[in-house]
Every structure is written in C-alpha cells, then in structure tokens.
Amino acid sequence: MTAEAEKPNIITSSLDFIVNWGRTNSLWPFPYGTACCAIEFMSTEVGRYDLSRIGSEYVRFTPRQSDVLLVSGTITYKQAPILKRIYEQMAEPRWVIAMGACACSGGFYDCYCTVPGIDNIIPVDVYMGGCPSRPEAFFDAMFDLQNKIKDESYMKQRAERVKDQLEMIKAKTAEAKACAKEFAHEKVVDIKDFVAEKEHEVLKKAQFWKE
Amino acid sequence: MKTVEDIFSALEERFGAKREMLDKWGMTVIVSANYLHNAAQFLKCESDIKFEMLVDIAGIDYLTYPNHEGPRFAVSYSFKSMSNAGARFRLKVLVSEDNLSVPTISDLYANANWYEREVWDQFGIKFAGHPDLRRLLNHVEFVGHPLRKDYPAQKRQWLSTNDYLLPELEQRLEVLGYKVIKRSKEVETNDNEFLEGSIKA
Numbered sequence: 492m493t494a495e496a497e498k499p500n501i502i503t504s505s506l507d508f509i510v511n512w513g514r515t516n517s518l519w520p521f522p523y524g525t526a527c528c529a530i531e532f533m534s535t536e537v538g539r540y541d542l543s544r545i546g547s548e549y550v551r552f553t554p555r556q557s558d559v560l561l562v563s564g565t566i567t568y569k570q571a572p573i574l575k576r577i578y579e580q581m582a583e584p585r586w587v588i589a590m591g592a593c594a595c596s597g598g599f600y601d602c603y604c605t606v607p608g609i610d611n612i613i614p615v616d617v618y619m620g621g622c623p624s625r626p627e628a629f630f631d632a633m634f635d636l637q638n639k640i641k642d643e644s645y646m647k648q649r650a651e652r653v654k655d656q657l658e659m660i661k662a663k664t665a666e667a668k669a670c671a672k673e674f675a676h677e678k679v680v681d682i683k684d685f686v687a688e689k690e691h692e693v694l695k696k697a698q699f700w701k702e
Numbered sequence: 703m704k705t706v707e708d709i710f711s712a713l714e715e716r717f718g719a720k721r722e723m724l725d726k727w728g729m730t731v732i733v734s735a736n737y738l739h740n741a742a743q744f745l746k747c748e749s750d751i752k753f754e755m756l757v758d759i760a761g762i763d764y765l766t767y768p769n770h771e772g773p774r775f776a777v778s779y780s781f782k783s784m785s786n787a788g789a790r791f792r793l794k795v796l797v798s799e800d801n802l803s804v805p806t807i808s809d810l811y812a813n814a815n816w817y818e819r820e821v822w823d824q825f826g827i828k829f830a831g832h833p834d835l836r837r838l839l840n841h842v843e844f845v846g847h848p849l850r851k852d853y854p855a856q857k858r859q860w861l862s863t864n865d866y867l868l869p870e871l872e873q874r875l876e877v878l879g880y881k882v883i884k885r886s887k888e889v890e891t892n893d894n895e896f897l898e899g900s901i902k903a
Contacts, residue, residue, distance in 0.1 A: 568861045569841045602855060603848040604840065 510645040514558070514584065515637040516546040521557035523577065526564030528591035528623040535626040545633055554580040559636070560613075563590035563623075565598065566606045578613045586616045586640070588632055591623050598622060706789065709749050717741050722794055730778075730792040735804050738795050742807045745781055751789045753781035756807075759817035761825035765851035773798035775827060779807070797827055806832040824849035 520542075522532055536542045536550060551557035554577050566574060578587070589609055592598035595618045597607035609615060616639060619632045706729060713719040717737035722730035733741045745753040762776040775797040783789035795804055806829040808814040818829040819838040826847035829835060837844065841861045846853055872882045 568859065572861060603853070603857060603859070607858070 507645050511641050511643060515640045518545075518547045518559050518586075518633070518636070518640075519549045519551045519557045520547055520559045520561045521551055521554055521577075521581070522561050522563065523574065524561075524563045525566065525570065526591075526593060526623075528563035528594070531623045531626060532561060532563050532590065532629065535629045540626040540630070542630075542633070545630075545637070547633065554578075555582060557581060558585060560585065560587045561590055562587065562594045562609050565593040565600060566609055566612075567604050568606060569604075571606050571612050574609065575612050586636055587613055588617045588619060588636065589615045590619050590629065590632070591621055593622075595620065706751070706791065709745070709751065709791065712749065713741060713744070716744065722792075725792070729790055730794055732794045732796060735795050735797070738793065739805045739807060739810075741793055742779065742810055745791060745793075746810055751783050751786045753789070753791055754784045755782040756780070756811040756814055756817070757782050757790075759814060759821055761821040761827055761849065763825060763849065763851045772796060775799070775802065775825060777804055777821060777827060802826060803828045803830050805830050808832060823847070826850065 522529060524530075524532060534540060542548065547559075554560075558581075560578055560581060562574065578585070587609075589595045593600065593605070594609050597605050599622075601607075606612065617632045617636050619628055621628050624632075710719075710721060710731065713731055713733070714721075717733050717740060719731045719733045719737075719741065721728075722732050724730075731741075757780040758778075760778045760780070762778060764770045764772075764774055764776065773796040777795045777797060779793040779795075781791045781793070783791075797804060804827060806814065806818055808818060808829075809831075815833070816838060818832055819834075819836060821827055822829060822832075822835055823837040823839050824847055840848065843861055844859055868885070872885075875882060
C-alpha cells in the first residue's frame with residue numbers, strides 16, 4: 492500500500508481541458524435581481540431545485556468574486572449605468588445570463604423608460620425566455636453556459652492575450668523612441684544655439700580686447 | 703356642514719368653485735389656481751368634515767380626450783378624511799398651456815412635495831413656491847415630459863452617468879449641523895462612465 496502511494500501519480504491531459512473542467516463546475520453567480528425573475532432565482536438556488544448540484548452553490552454578492560452575472564429583471568435607463576459598472580468590476584473570465592423577457596428584450600415594457608434588452612449595454616452569453624423563467628429553464632441555461640465554456644480554449648485566449656500585449660509593448664516602444672528622438676533633437680538644437688551664443692560672446696570679447 | 707353637499711356649497715360661496723359633471727361619484731370640484739391653496743386649507747382645517755390626508759396628486763392631459771373643451775392640462779388633488787371615515791373629496795385645477803403654473807400645497811401637506819415633483823417630471827406643470835422642484839422618476843438628463851400625449855411613447859433617451867446625489871446629501875448634512883470640508887476624489891463623476899451615444903450633460 493505504502494509502496495503504491497509512493498509511486499508518482501501522474502495524469503496526462505491538456506491544459507484546456509483541466510481549466511475548462513474547473514471553470515464549468517464552479518460557476519459562482521452574482522444575482523442582479525430587479526424584478527420577479529429574482530424570486531425564481533431564489534427558488535432555483537435553495538432546497539427543491541438546488542443549484543449547488545452543478546457547482547454553483549455560492550451566490551456571491553460582490554462582483555469581484557463571481558463568474559456569472561445574472562441579470563434577472565427589468566433594467567431601466569436609470570439602472571443601466573450601474574449595471575455596466577458592475578459588469579466592468581467583475582474579473583475575467585466573466586459570463587452574463589439574461590434571465591426573463593425583460594432582460595432579453597425589454598419584455599412588454601415598450602416605453603420611454605425601459606432598456607430594450609441588456610445587450611445594448613453589456614455582452615450576453617445566454618438568453619433565457621419566460622416571464623418569469625421557470626427554474627428548469629434556468630438549469631437549461633446553466634447547462635448551455637457550461638457547454639459554451641467547455642468549447643472555449645484557454646491556450647488560444649492566452650496566445651491572443653500575449654499577442655495583444657506584444658503589440659501594445661511594440662507600440663509603446665515605438666512611441667517612446669519617437670519621443671526620445673524628438674527630445675534629443677531639441678537638446679541638440681539647444682546645444683547648438685548655446686554654442687553659437689558662446690562663440691558670439693567670445694568674438695565680442697576678443698574684439699573688445701583688440702580695441 | 704355635515705355632508706359633502708355642504709362642503710360643495712361652501713366652496714361655491716367662498717371660492718367660486720364649480721362642480722365637475724364628468725365625475726360619476728360626484729365628489730369633484732373645479733377651482734381656479736388662485737384659490738387652490740385657500741381651498742386646500744379650508745378642507746384641511748376649517749370644514750366640519752376635515753380632510754387631513756392627501757392621497758394623490760395626478761396630472762391630466764386632455765389633448766386626445768374626446769369632446770373636451772377648455773384648457774389642455776389639469777391637476778387633480780384627492781383628499782381623504784381620517785376623522786370622518788370614508789369621506790373623500792377631490793379638487794381639480796385646470797391649467798392652460800400658456801401658463802403652466804399652479805401654487806404649491808406642500809406647506810399644508812408634507813407628502814405633496816414629492817407628488818408635485820412627480821407631476822412636474824411627467825407633465826411639465828410647474829408648482830410655484832415649491833421648495834425643491836426637480837425630476838423625481840426620470841433621470842436628470844431626460845429631455846421632455848413623457849406622460850404628455852404628444853410625447854412619442856417609444857422614444858428612448860440614454861443616460862450617460864448615474865444620478866449624482868451627493869450635493870443633496872451634503873446639503874442635508876449641513877442642515878443637521880455637519881460640515882463637509884473636503885469631498886473625496888472617488889465620488890466625483892468620471893468621464894469614462896459615459897455610455898456610447900449619450901448626451902453629455
């Protein structure tokens with residue numbers, strides 16, 4: 492037994508698979524509840540339906556610690572900047588679920604004060620119908636989101652990120668070089684002026700002494 | 703003056719009020735804007751059935767109302783009696799488009815403050831003498847008055863930043879005896895928060 496445990500335990504896998512496995516099975520939601528859909532979310536979360544079966548047991552009430560933004564309810568124009576700010580505060584990777592008719596399209600509020608769908612403000616990954624959506628629909632949306640995350644490639648995203656960073660570094664370097672050149676040019680011009688002035692002075696002095 | 707009928711006759715005598723025939727409960731009186739404050743004071747303090755509670759203030763736009771003659775707007779005040787159970791009364795002021803102004807009754811009824819702000823927000827009727835006439839429901843950058851019949855119902859207006867409520871808060875603190883010496887940088891509005899396609903106020 493001890494000998495077996497001492498043997499190296501190694502599993503070979505791709506990094507994509509491992510990362511996606513971790514992400515799909517611990518989606519922590521941030522409930523942005525403004526209307527009746529939030530009540531349905533509560534019933535999804537607790538005992539009877541039990542969202543923790545798919546690893547989303549922690550409802551995080553801070554955007555810093557959550558992965559999924561659940562927009563459940565009507566979003567008015569007064570509410571829109573707050574929603575955008577909350578979305579920007581979330582750390583990458585982040586996903587958004589639009590729950591219910593109001594969040595998807597404005598619902599039956601076809602009026603001056605309601606945002607016609609939150610996709611006008613932030614990108615949405617999964618849309619969910621219903622007024623309000625049933626917990627089963629919510630589970631379906633979570634499964635859809637999990638499938639979507641499984642399709643993502645961590646390595647490709649990382650490569651893109653590195654490429655972006657490289658380009659940014661190159662651009663910054665070029666900018667800095669141009670800046671330095673200009674600065675040097677200015678310096679040279681200054682020195683030339685200075686030398687010319689000095690020469691002029693020296694000439695003046697020489698003339699004075701001659702006289 | 704034990705019944706609502708007596709109040710009607712008293713209002714007719716004192717303030718030249720007219721009875722509104724369209725009201726099917728027969729409890730509405732039309733007064734001119736000049737006598738509104740006096741009529742409200744009469745209903746609150748002097749009449750035998752005292753109407754201590756202001757239930758609602760509603761704006762009315764008669765633009766598309768069938769067979770309507772007269773001024774375009776109206777403001778309707780609903781009162782309820784607490785001492786005499788079940789007694790209700792309604793005052794109505796007709797407001798023409800040329801002079802969109804009604805005296806405030808927020809000194810008599812404290813809750814009239816927010817009702818009048820709402821009517822101003824949705825209909826654009828000004829309340830003369832109101833202590834703090836700002837928008838209540840719509841955001842600060844909103845242009846126009848959405849419950850008017852000529853406002854396009856599906857016209858949407860984006861808000862570029864959230865309402866900045868700090869000055870009002872500081873004002874209230876100063877009333878309570880505090881003084882704000884320095885405002886921290888984090889609470890100042892930020893240009894990056896402005897949404898695309900919005901009007902910068």
